[in-house]
Amino acid sequence: MPLPDDQPHTRTRLPVGEQPSSQPTGRQPRPLRTLLAVLVVVTLLVVAISIANRGKADPGTAPAHSSDGAAPTAASGAGPAPSGDQPVGTATNGIAAGFPHTDQGAQSAATNYAVAIGSADMFRTDSRHTIVATLADPSALTALQARLDQGFTPETAARFGVDAQGRAPKGLTFVSRTIPVGTKSSAYSAESAKIEVWCTGLFGLAGERSVRPVSEEWFTLTLSLRWTGTDWKLTDFSRVAGPAPVPPDQQAATAEEITGAVEQFGGFRYAR
Numbered sequence: 001m002p003l004p005d006d007q008p009h010t011r012t013r014l015p016v017g018e019q020p021s022s023q024p025t026g027r028q029p030r031p032l033r034t035l036l037a038v039l040v041v042v043t044l045l046v047v048a049i050s051i052a053n054r055g056k057a058d059p060g061t062a063p064a065h066s067s068d069g070a071a072p073t074a075a076s077g078a079g080p081a082p083s084g085d086q087p088v089g090t091a092t093n094g095i096a097a098g099f100p101h102t103d104q105g106a107q108s109a110a111t112n113y114a115v116a117i118g119s120a121d122m123f124r125t126d127s128r129h130t131i132v133a134t135l136a137d138p139s140a141l142t143a144l145q146a147r148l149d150q151g152f153t154p155e156t157a158a159r160f161g162v163d164a165q166g167r168a169p170k171g172l173t174f175v176s177r178t179i180p181v182g183t184k185s186s187a188y189s190a191e192s193a194k195i196e197v198w199c200t201g202l203f204g205l206a207g208e209r210s211v212r213p214v215s216e217e218w219f220t221l222t223l224s225l226r227w228t229g230t231d232w233k234l235t236d237f238s239r240v241a242g243p244a245p246v247p248p249d250q251q252a253a254t255a256e257e258i259t260g261a262v263e264q265f266g267g268f269r270y271a272r
Contacts (some may be wrong), residue, residue, distance in 0.1 A: 053165070055159035087269040093134045096269045099232050107183040107272035108203060110195035110223040117237070118178025118201060118221075122148070123157055123166025137226045137233035144234065161205045161212040172207035175262050176212045178221075178271055190227065192235075197221045200241070206259040214258050218244035 085108070090098040095110040099105040113135045121127040128148060136144045154164040160176070161168065168174035178201045186194040199221060204214035220243070224236040253261070 025144075044093075061117060085271045087271040091269070093130050095131065095134050097134075097231055101190070101227060101232075103185055103188045104272040106188060106193035106225050107185060107195050107234050108270060109225060110197055110221075111180045111270040111272065112222045113223060113234055114180055114197045114199060115178050115270070117148075118199070120166060120174055120176040120178065122161060123152055123160070123174075123176065125152075126167065128152060135234050137228060137235045139226075140233075140235040144236075160203065161210075168207075172205045172210055173259050173262055175202050175204055175206055175258075176203045177262075177267065179184055181265055186222065192227065193225045193232065195223050195225065197223065203263075206255060207260055208255050210255060213255070214262075217244055 074198065083103055085100070088096050088098045088100075088108070088242060090096070095116050096108075099109040116122075116131050116135060119131075121131060129145065132145050132148055133141060157164050157166060160171075160174070162174050166174060178199050181198045181200060183195055183197050186196055188194075199219055201217045201219065202214055204210065205212045206214050218241070220240050222238045222240075223234055225232045226235050
């Protein structure tokens with residue numbers, strides 16, 4: 001028999017674990033407090049990771065110096081990586097001097113000497129003698145001087161379009177530059193080193209009426225050096241052609257552009 005509506009009602013309280021999920025709780029959620037807590041956790045994680053990585057070397061950074069003086073190794077297929085060594089801060093007669101007594105120091109010396117003996121100054125007798133006296137080992141100076149004097153004859157100068165003292169015809173600029181691309185040690189000890197320098201060179205006469213326009217050439221110089229107690233000095237050298245890359249499909253500059261580039265762009269001192 002159903003109870004009438006005026007009958008007293010009875011309230012039943014369930015245990016806590018059996019309360020309906022839809023029943024509201026006494027505390028309302030606070031989104032701002034939750035967001036701040038997440039940000040604090042993320043910040044602490046970033047700081048912890050930074051501290052953990054602080055002592056690790058950057059894999060993309062080569063060390064400035066190695067204990068054995070060897071060049072650092074680059075990624076596979078990339079060849080030797082440039083070192084962190086800086087060019088020497090001293091020079092004699094415009095040629096870098098005071099190289100470190102290391103394999104890298106010998107490579108730096110050979111590179112700078114390659115630039116010197118491939119310069120336009122070698123076509124003038126007085127400047128050639130100064131260059132050779134600056135970079136040659138005293139025991140090899142006489143032989144190197146005689147050999148280079150025989151190489152830079154008036155006939156050689158004429159083939160390059162200049163006179164016996166390396167002077168270009170009026171209105172033209174003589175260009176003879178050696179640009180090192182890379183080096184490697186064929187042999188090294190504390191007393192001597194043999195260094196190969198892969199180079200490209202610019203040779204010719206720049207100007208509107210030039211019959212010998214400036215062109216490039218690829219070659220490898222092998223320089224033998226001896227440690228004199230204070231520096232690396234040249235005892236001998238040889239030259240072979242190449243290796244030469246495939247020339248690009250690139251429009252040649254005008255005579256005016258080449259002349260401007262030669263007169264405006266200076267060379268460098270090199271370090272391995």
